[in-house]
Amino acid sequence: MKRKILALAAVSACGAASAQSGVTLYGVADINVEYVNRVGAAVPSAANGFQSGAGHSVVRENSGGYSGSRWGLRGTEDLGAGMKSIFVLESGFNLDSGTSQQGGRLFGRQAFVGLSSEYGQLTFGRQYHSMFSTLANFIPARYATQYEPVGVIAGANFREDNALKYVGVFGGLTAQANMSFGVGTTLPQVIASVPAAGGNGEVPGQYRRDTAYGVGLSYLAGPFGVGVAYDQWNPTIGTGSGTFKKAAVMGSYAFNDTAKVMGGYRWGQNKNQNGGLTMRDDFYWIGGQYRFSSALDFTLEYDYQNVKSLGGNTHVANPWQVALIADYTLSKRTDIYLTMAYAKNAGLAMESAASNYATSLTVNNYALSNGQSSMFGAAVGIRHVF
Template identity: 30%
Template sequence: MNRGKLNGVAGTTGALCAVVLLGNVMAPDAHAQNSVTLYGVVDAGVTYTSNAGGSNQYALTSGNMGANRWGLRGSEDLGGGLSTIFTLESGFTIANGKFGQNGTFFGRQAFVGLSGSWGAVTLGRQYASSSQFVGPLASGSSWAAPGMGYGTHPADLDNLNSTNRINNSIKFASANYNGLTFGGLYSLGGVAGDFSRNQIYSLAIGYTQGPVKLALGYLNVRNPNYSFWGNKANDSTTASNITSPVIAGYASANTQQVIAAGTSYAIGSATLGAVYSNVRFSGLGATPVAGLSSTAAAYRGSATFNNGELNAKYQVSPALLVGAAFDYMKGNGAGQGGVIYRQFNLGADYFLSKATDFYAVAVFQNASGVDSRGVRAVAAITGATPSTSSSQTVVTAGIRHLF
């Protein structure tokens, strides 16, 4: 990705100047920083959905392959191998210019911390460790339209595509020890008199050696409807923030737990991969949520999803990458009649340069059984309006530019 140094960008906009001037006023020693980098992604395309709430849909969509964003990243050398680091990253919708992450200004990332030869410790709004380690091994987080999430596992319920970031978090990421890396995150709930409410923690470990990659992650979220799915600027503080029919019936859960593992193996220009995740919503009925259907409000106990993905990608040439994947997910528990989701991802990505590419991705999903709402399951590709039938297809093509 091509990046430009902030102090070398010609024609900087007034808004960016205001950010820099404000930083100079509030931090007089800002000149001591070694580097500040402005970076981002601009992505737009045309998307066809076979059944969006009952009708075919053609739409200009934003951030299909790479979610649109701009950000500032910086570091200061403190000496002795220690550095201060920070990242401020804001998402936006290119079709209308609105903020992403439901109106949250720095909704993608916002953190500051210290790094050294041992790794880094950061504080702020950040990605779960499990997502960063296991996510890149899934097709929906790499080449199958990860920006909009079309190729992710249904509802991205295992968060391998980092649909949900984590507020109020303290995070550690280790250095690389001969291919071994590990990390952890803890988010304080901040609720007076109830230490466990809204708390989140995540652990992960990864290993890379030659053509082999391995990763294992764990995520535990208390009161997920508010702490995880509802932690953005305009989210509801009383009603459900979980909209996908795949898991909408479980908004009252006390805990969402994710165990995920993935591997890949490179053979020449081809890479084969597999990902497994187990997601459990437990303590149903423990978190008050307004507006739930009488069926969902009566749920007690737990619901579990087991998800398995096989994927492959092939570097046809230095400029062209193609990929294919199949995902199978089965759910059991409260309200569900053994619901099954089957999904196929196909994609191609052609790079005109290191910074600009054309892409095309097709996703097909089929659902059967009874879903989290206690009704006949419908296809619900992540990022698209749910279907009214058991099947749905999304096809998107567009252009992405990195800066």
């Protein structure tokens, strides 16, 4: 199961760094060929009347199917007395075109610096929030890029600008807390009654605008694992700030390093600048990982979103998805994989108005075409870790 952690290696890179000073270049090159059916011609927006258009099948080459393609630098300097300085600069890129991801940012995945000691590490910059990092050990597919509904699970603000974060590891217990002074994420208007939200924040006289904070606590000992997490984002809406809240509980159990099951529940509530409810949902996931042989791993994940209210509509068809990943190792650094998913009442990655089409805005268009209720996709790819 240890190879599954490759997709999130940079999240914990600083905690694993040795005391010796130095800088390390690292990265992942991941590409695949994908087939998807019933894809809409456009992502719904106010400009197109919140319609996705006619559906078509598509065959395309994609960057980052199992892990997001990236390169990065991480470093540490021993300051003495058990203290270290640390930094990470991580850039996401499209391997199929050579362009930058995350809106063209040079280091859009992570960019932070801080201090580390036996009491934990304190870092400043663009970072993953605490809920995202806590969930990482309890999500079967470990945020596999292609079809994982990360925007639904952890929120579209799972990476935050202008952030301060603490992580402390004490035996099997990991405690995390974060605060952002301006998240830097913008969500478009994808349903007439739910306005656009988010922005850059850090505006004089508007301290609450685009701020966020969260905490996470997990305990992993032997075969058992449990965790809890909370996140709140206060995005700009009109001339005020909304309140987007999420809370999650999770658990896992491992069987002799051959199989591991995990699952959890995430509560969510979004309110606009006037305190009016724009969305209320419950999200559930369950699945596992199974090592068939020393070279072959399988991952299965089922996700279900109970949309209780969306822009005042209390009769939304609830999205769900089942995804399978088969990964075959060719060497310590190179593997090939097959990933498949079937989604109902949403596009792949559970793309719908309830997720603000977060994946379609950043990776591939998985907006379900007009008049359709399901989507299937499959991709075969190769990944090299360096």
